[in-house]
Amino acid sequence: MKPIISVRGLDKTYSGGFNALKGIDLDIQRGEIFALLGPNGAGKTTLISIICGIVNPGQGNVTVNGYDIQRDYRHARREIGLVPQEIATDSFESVLGAIQFSRGLFGKPPNPAYLEKILRQLSLWEKRDNKIVTLSGGMKRRLMIAKALSHEPSVLFLDEPTAGVDVELRQDMWGMVRGLRDSGVTVILTTHYIEEAEEMADRVGVINRGELVLVEDKKTLMQKMGEKELSLQLPTPLETIPDSLSDLPLRLNGDGSELIYRFDIKSENTGITEFLRRLTSANIEFRDLYTRESSLEEIFVNLVHSAQHQGEEQLSGEAQ
Numbered sequence: 001m002k003p004i005i006s007v008r009g010l011d012k013t014y015s016g017g018f019n020a021l022k023g024i025d026l027d028i029q030r031g032e033i034f035a036l037l038g039p040n041g042a043g044k045t046t047l048i049s050i051i052c053g054i055v056n057p058g059q060g061n062v063t064v065n066g067y068d069i070q071r072d073y074r075h076a077r078r079e080i081g082l083v084p085q086e087i088a089t090d091s092f093e094s095v096l097g098a099i100q101f102s103r104g105l106f107g108k109p110p111n112p113a114y115l116e117k118i119l120r121q122l123s124l125w126e127k128r129d130n131k132i133v134t135l136s137g138g139m140k141r142r143l144m145i146a147k148a149l150s151h152e153p154s155v156l157f158l159d160e161p162t163a164g165v166d167v168e169l170r171q172d173m174w175g176m177v178r179g180l181r182d183s184g185v186t187v188i189l190t191t192h193y194i195e196e197a198e199e200m201a202d203r204v205g206v207i208n209r210g211e212l213v214l215v216e217d218k219k220t221l222m223q224k225m226g227e228k229e230l231s232l233q234l235p236t237p238l239e240t241i242p243d244s245l246s247d248l249p250l251r252l253n254g255d256g257s258e259l260i261y262r263f264d265i266k267s268e269n270t271g272i273t274e275f276l277r278r279l280t281s282a283n284i285e286f287r288d289l290y291t292r293e294s295s296l297e298e299i300f301v302n303l304v305h306s307a308q309h310q311g312e313e314q315l316s317g318e319a320q
């Protein structure tokens with residue numbers, strides 16, 4: 001199947017001369033949840049704003065459902081629902097009135113059954129006649145999503161959907177976004193919360209200093225880049241790691257009653273058998289053992305660090 005969004009060779013230099021995006025190539029597949037991760041100022045909003053037609057692209061091409069965002073702006077824009085970070089809406093309007101109005105802006109004929117469906121999906125149907133001013137913060141956020149969906153777009157952009165939202169509400173939002181994906185909407189979200197990407201995304205893109213440094217299936221990414229840790233619970237805490245084991249990737253946690261061995265799940269030989277044999281030789285006993293995988297957060301930090309490191313090496317190479 002053809003991708004719903006296709007970005008080719010996208011470059012953006014702002015008028016002040018700042019090069020915010022560098023040669024971005026990206027395909028978004030129909031029906032997926034794609035999370036765009038990156039540190040502050042990496043270029044996430046710039047990329048989304050270009051796809052949504054809010055910021056002019058420099059060089060390159062972007063199509064949405066086959067429509068070129070510059071040559072065929074109106075068609076491309078109709079395919080998109082954008083949920084901005086800020087809640088901006090007329091507070092004395094009713095919930096239903098607000099989404100009817102948003103739909104009208106796209107020149108779409110009324111479709112009460114569709115609007116009812118999205119309000120029900122977002123748990124706002126009971127509030128349809130309420131004035132927006134009377135809604136809670138979480139309801140207002142959901143209303144912003146309902147507005148963005150009102151014209152039946154095929155792609156929904158969520159810019160930091162849960163910034164400043166409490167944990168419980170965040171989980172509600174995640175459930176709702178998954179529900180939208182299940183109903184056929186493609187979702188692209190930017191987030192600072194790695195946990196959010198880890199919970200929701202099918203694929204993850206990492207952007208750093210205007211470059212897309214990685215696009216990967218989330219599960220593959222976690223397997224490929226992940227390190228595992230083998231944690232041993234010791235009945236007798238250790239003060240230090242014995243000299244006979246000092247060449248191994250070990251560390252002690254807390255009061256010395258947890259010994260942690262790191263290994264790479266990519267590697268054919270994890271070294272665990274050898275480690276356990278040497279542990280016995282060193283007369284170290286353990287009560288229990290379990291493994292844990294590194295989180296997307298750790299993977300992300302490693303990636304950004306290595307990308308920065310490469311950049312610095314390149315700069316120092318150029319300076320020489």
Ligand SMILES: Nc1ncnc2c1ncn2[C@@H]1O[C@H](COP(=O)(O)OP(=O)(O)OP(=O)(O)O)[C@@H](O)[C@H]1O
Pocket residue numbers: 014015016018020038039040041042043044045046047
């Ligand atoms: N209108 C503009 N003119 C000049 N530079 C800009 C403009 N908008 C953004 N930039 C710069 O482009 C870079 C990328 O900004 P962008 O907002 O896309 O990053 P971001 O990844 O969305 O960051 P954040 O996570 O903080 O929202 C930043 O260095 C920013 O200062």
